[in-house]
Amino acid sequence: MASKSTDINLITFSVRVYQLLLRAYPAKFQREYGSEMLQVFQDCCLRTVRQGGTNGIVRLWVATLLDLVQSVISEHSQKEVQMKKEMKPEDIRMAGWALIAGGVMFLISMSFLVMRDPSLWAVSFLLIVYISMPLLVVGLLGLRTRYGEKVGGFGKNILLMGAILGPLTSLIVLVGNFLSGWMWLSGHAVLLACLTLFGFVALYKRPLPRWNGVPLIAGIWYPIMFFFYRITRNTLDWEVPISVSVAILFGIQGIALAALGYILKSDAPEDTAAPA
Numbered sequence: 001m002a003s004k005s006t007d008i009n010l011i012t013f014s015v016r017v018y019q020l021l022l023r024a025y026p027a028k029f030q031r032e033y034g035s036e037m038l039q040v041f042q043d044c045c046l047r048t049v050r051q052g053g054t055n056g057i058v059r060l061w062v063a064t065l066l067d068l069v070q071s072v073i074s075e076h077s078q079k080e081v082q083m084k085k086e087m088k089p090e091d092i093r094m095a096g097w098a099l100i101a102g103g104v105m106f107l108i109s110m111s112f113l114v115m116r117d118p119s120l121w122a123v124s125f126l127l128i129v130y131i132s133m134p135l136l137v138v139g140l141l142g143l144r145t146r147y148g149e150k151v152g153g154f155g156k157n158i159l160l161m162g163a164i165l166g167p168l169t170s171l172i173v174l175v176g177n178f179l180s181g182w183m184w185l186s187g188h189a190v191l192l193a194c195l196t197l198f199g200f201v202a203l204y205k206r207p208l209p210r211w212n213g214v215p216l217i218a219g220i221w222y223p224i225m226f227f228f229y230r231i232t233r234n235t236l237d238w239e240v241p242i243s244v245s246v247a248i249l250f251g252i253q254g255i256a257l258a259a260l261g262y263i264l265k266s267d268a269p270e271d272t273a274a275p276a
Contacts, residue, residue: 010049091142099258107251109123136166144160165194166194189222198215199218
């Protein structure tokens, strides 16, 4: 009975996570195929558990994630072709402003954490999860739209993955109630890690009109600090000597994110005059 109950819980959890992952697809695709894909995945889970147990579910998830990543990139690429035809300069400028605001919100929320005042942590949680994250997602998509063709397939797709996996990670953490050990900060770690990889590509391809090192500076510090503390400590327990250096690094990162938004805002394409 215990084993059967565990299998049911495993299937239920897997279906909930898969349902969240489906949000990575464009909205139109979700409406047309989301319910059918969810039902197929649930049937696969039931069949896999009966035949292979827990190990079978792990293998199913590996195959599903590989297929999901390829499919999401393909669907968004098709959507992007249409978006580029309809892209307006103000859309790029708005994405730049979103990146500036997201960087400022990130800096403020990190400052609250470094102060080590528990009364401010709830405010930091709200700022970083519900305000900074959506703004940064819009900013990354703006970077992808503006510079995607210049940085090539990897740089273009890594920005898309950051815009998808960042908020999905936060959503999975919230729905699964994995909030201990400051795991609610993990979504930004994923998003900014993807921005870091884009930053390395930008140093080589130089797609920006100036300051091509800014994307790397804007992305690299937070993922390093987050994953370092996750590996070396059970919680992000910053001690006083460390908190000063952490505050400086996060300050640099917040400023770099805002600077990257300024570059994007200032580099919006010119309006194309309609033919007479």
